[in-house]
Amino acid sequence: MNERLVGGCKCGAVRYSGSRADVPMFRCHCRDCQQLTGSGHSDMVPLDAASFSMSDGSKTYEMAGGSGRSTFSGFCPNCGAQLTRRSERSPDRIYVHAASLDDPSVYKPAKSIYADCAQPWDNAVVATRD
Ligand SMILES: [Zn+2]
Ligand SMILES: [Zn+2]
Known part of the structure; x- marks a missing residue:
């Protein structure tokens, strides 16, 4: 059984938990992530x-992803944490x-994804191994 992770927003109104998926953690430098964060x-x-x-109380913002299919950002409407x-x-x-x-x-x-979209001041690109 994979590791169970728990977390939540800044104000404490929204809490979540779930198991780690067996795929790498990553950093995304796309323009959507820049604007949302x-x-x-x-x-x-x-x-x-x-x-x-x-827990109840989160809100979802829907946007068109790069593939044309929808992407959803879940956040706390009280404190604004994504x-x-x-x-x-x-x-x-x-x-x-x-x-x-x-x-x-x-x-x-x-790894980093959309590293080619990284801003020149964002020096946190993770080198990919291939
Ligand atoms: Zn909150
Ligand atoms: Zn992104």
């Missing part, structure tokens, strides 16, 4: 969607923002 990238931890549960990301392209997964975990130190990014 107000920073250079998102730090994402993939969880198994079937194992995921979140918690989750979901895509129609990978319905088995739900990605949580690493710093929303109760123990953010478990985050170990294995």
